[in-house]
Amino acid sequence: MAAPITRWQPSPRQFNPKPSEWEYPSPWERQRLGGRGELRYQGRRWEISQALRNQLVGLQVNGPRVLVHYCNMAVREINLKTGKAVRLPGNPFRLLPC
Secondary structure, eight states, rough: OOOOOGGGOOOSSSSSSSSSOOOOOSSSSEEOOTTTTTEEEEEEEEOOGGGGGTEEEEEEEEEEEEEEEEEEEEEEEEEEETEEEEEEEOOOTOOOOO
């Protein structure tokens, strides 16, 4: 078996230290999360994810239900009527329509 160093090659792609931000569908609202990963929406503060601090998210609003998307994955569901926020299961292989 060959050592990994014998198979390694530099990537032909140029590294981009500042990639462009994700484009969310036009009917969705776009908001940047706060420094603790929180979302301020309709006068309330919602905990989303500290891992997403200062990141741009897309808000898919459907009546009292708001799905918070990061890139193409829904990460949190907020119910404005009940005031509850539910963490959604993270399955990187399940692509949601954007």
